[in-house]
Amino acid sequence: MKKSVTVGLLGFGEVGQVLADDLSAVSGVALRVYDTQFGRDSVPHRALHSRKQIEPAASASDLPRGCDVVISAVTAAEDLAATRSICDGLAAGTYVLDLNSVAPGTKRACAAIVDDAGGRYVEAAVMAPIAPRRSRSPILLGGPHAAAFQPRARALGFSDARLFSSEIGPASATKMCRSVIVKGIEALVTESLLAARHYAVDEAVLESLGDLMAERDWRAYAHYLIGRSIEHGARRAEEMYQVASTVSAAGIEPLMSTACATRQAWAARFPLALEQGEVGPMLDAIRDELKRNLAC
Numbered sequence: 001m002k003k004s005v006t007v008g009l010l011g012f013g014e015v016g017q018v019l020a021d022d023l024s025a026v027s028g029v030a031l032r033v034y035d036t037q038f039g040r041d042s043v044p045h046r047a048l049h050s051r052k053q054i055e056p057a058a059s060a061s062d063l064p065r066g067c068d069v070v071i072s073a074v075t076a077a078e079d080l081a082a083t084r085s086i087c088d089g090l091a092a093g094t095y096v097l098d099l100n101s102v103a104p105g106t107k108r109a110c111a112a113i114v115d116d117a118g119g120r121y122v123e124a125a126v127m128a129p130i131a132p133r134r135s136r137s138p139i140l141l142g143g144p145h146a147a148a149f150q151p152r153a154r155a156l157g158f159s160d161a162r163l164f165s166s167e168i169g170p171a172s173a174t175k176m177c178r179s180v181i182v183k184g185i186e187a188l189v190t191e192s193l194l195a196a197r198h199y200a201v202d203e204a205v206l207e208s209l210g211d212l213m214a215e216r217d218w219r220a221y222a223h224y225l226i227g228r229s230i231e232h233g234a235r236r237a238e239e240m241y242q243v244a245s246t247v248s249a250a251g252i253e254p255l256m257s258t259a260c261a262t263r264q265a266w267a268a269r270f271p272l273a274l275e276q277g278e279v280g281p282m283l284d285a286i287r288d289e290l291k292r293n294l295a296c
Helices: 013-026 041-048 076-091 105-116 146-155 172-198 202-211 218-249 257-269 271-277 279-295
Strands: 006-008 029-034 067-072 095-098 118-126 139-142 160-167
Touching: 006 013, 006 076, 013 029, 013 041, 041 118, 041 202, 067 076, 076 095, 076 105, 076 218, 095 146, 105 118, 105 172, 105 218, 118 146, 118 172, 139 146, 139 172, 146 160, 160 172, 172 202, 172 218, 172 279, 202 218, 202 271, 202 279, 218 257, 218 279, 271 279
Parallel strands: 006 029, 006 067, 067 095, 095 118, 139 160
Antiparallel strands: 118 139
8 A cells, every 4th residue: 555544443353354455565554453352362362562663542432533434343232332343433534444244234234323423434244254365355336426436446455345235225135145045054054964873874964965966975065064153153143143133124034044043143152062073073072062061
């Protein structure tokens, strides 16, 4: 970038840390960060102190001071409160890029908060896992300020950010409807193979799935899908409740989305299963933990 740009990053979890590292590598970018878990022993606090080049803000309201752009990368359940928390320090004309996976109605509520504070809200929907492409992941931009922000996004390293709509809502609706399938597959595979392992037919089930997607190594793919639910289930459950809200607003009862949210939250209870490098032992680790819980 030709001139210095100050970026405020709200949220320093998995996504926030990836973005911080990528933004720090962009010439001309000064980075400030804030997370509610700073100041106490936590993953964000430890991650901050391992990155000496990043300036921490004293509070959420302090974060936007002097910033040209504020990027919100919190969990779905925190989006509204996080947006409110930065408004006291938001200067007129500051862009607020909302990367969070929430319903169109939630995005519109956040946009109204930012607009009332004099900022320029930009809806963003990240359409792939943040790894492996990181800030180069495909992102849909929406809202009346999206067209003006797109070249700035690309200059910040968001090379696959594209204008999707001049309205707030369509980008996040695309993300939410995609998540019905993506997170739903994770939940379905977890439930199917746990039951199959009980009946000692998991290998037969995996073998049969080759007819569904022949190009997949289903053992490796199932391990990946179940592992994603275990590692990120709590965050995915929050997102799926937002998905359910999106589906419900379309006049459709969100049966699958609410069930997926429940299964994703449930999967997060078994972090030790992540230590297993193959799907069979991973399933056994979950089942063993279930048995121990029943015995208590």
